[in-house]
Amino acid sequence: MALLSRIKNGETIELPDGTVVRPEDAIGPTKRGRRIVVLGDTCDSSAISRFAADCDLLVHEATNAKLSPEDDDKTEEQVEQHTIAHGHSTPRMAGRFARSIGARWLVLTHFSPRYRGDVVENDASKSKMAQIVQQAKEAFGSDQVTDAYDFLTLDVKRRT
Numbered sequence: 758m759a760l761l762s763r764i765k766n767g768e769t770i771e772l773p774d775g776t777v778v779r780p781e782d783a784i785g786p787t788k789r790g791r792r793i794v795v796l797g798d799t800c801d802s803s804a805i806s807r808f809a810a811d812c813d814l815l816v817h818e819a820t821n822a823k824l825s826p827e828d829d830d831k832t833e834e835q836v837e838q839h840t841i842a843h844g845h846s847t848p849r850m851a852g853r854f855a856r857s858i859g860a861r862w863l864v865l866t867h868f869s870p871r872y873r874g875d876v877v878e879n880d881a882s883k884s885k886m887a888q889i890v891q892q893a894k895e896a897f898g899s900d901q902v903t904d905a906y907d908f909l910t911l912d913v914k915r916r917t
Contacts, residue, residue, distance in 0.1 A: 760772075760778075764778060764780050764783050764784060765780070765784060767780050768780070788915065789915065789916055790915075791813045791814070791913045791915060791916075792811070792812040792813050792814075793812065793813060793814045793815075793816070793913065794808075794809040794812045794814070794815050794816065794860075795816040796815070796816065796817050796818065797818065797867075798818055798820075798844050798845055798867070799817075799818065799844070799845075799846060800840065800841040800843075800844050800845055800846055800850070801841075802817070802846075802854045803854075806854075806857065806858055809858045809860070810858045810859055811858070811859045811860075812858065812859075812860050812861070813860075813861050813862065813913055813914075813916065814860070814861065814862045814864060814911070814913050815854075815855050815858070815860040815862070815863050815864070816864045816866055816905070817846065817851035817854060817855065817863060817864070817865060817866070818845060818846055818851070818865070818866055818867035819846055819847060819848040819850075819851045819865040819866070819867070819868060819889060819893060820840060820843075820845035820846065820847075820867055820868065820869050821836060821839065821840040821843075821845055821846075821847055821869055822836065822847050822848050822849075822869075822872070822888065822889050822892060823836040823847070824872075824885055824888050824889070833849075837849070837850065845867075847892070848865060848889045848890070848892040848893035848896070849892050849893065849895070849896040850896075851863060851865055851893055851896070851897075852892065852893040852894065852895065852896025852897035852898075852902070853896045853897075855893075855896075855897045855899075856896065856897050856898050856899075860897075861901060862901045862902075862903070862913070863893060863897055863899070863901060863902045863903070864902075864903045864904075864905050864911070865889065865890065865893055865902065865903070865904050865905060866904075866905040868886075868889065868904075872885045872886060872889065886904050889904060890902050890903075890904050
């Protein structure tokens with residue numbers, strides 16, 4: 758076994774020159790890493806639930822949403838069923854999944870071109886994205902929801 762592995766496993770080792778190295782001399786306290794889960798197109802994220810549980814950041818697609826007045830002819834259930842039939846999720850589905858796994862932060866991505874996201878900077882586009890984020894917040898039960906856009910940079914803080 759390599760010397761570093763032995764130290765990391767808590768062993769005190771003696772080097773060929775007689776120097777004794779104890780784990781506490783070479784290794785600092787354990788730091789919890791950041792857990793980031795990135796999902797692509799998905800209408801059912803349940804298969805990854807146990808691996809994604811308690812993650813710091815969940816990136817989840819939210820391709821379709823019921824937004825008024827565009828979708829007044831469809832119920833929320835109809836929009837969700839249509840979205841599932843095409844292998845995607847709604848903001849509420851993403852929020853429910855984030856809540857179910859105990860995610861700390863939800864980042865929504867992969868929006869339908871109907872919503873335009875950050876592509877068009879106007880009040881209508883901003884209003885649609887605000888509605889999408891609000892739907893996810895309600896389902897997630899947290900305000901820790903962000904709508905992603907090209908070149909977005911996030912600072913995922915290390916838990917203490």
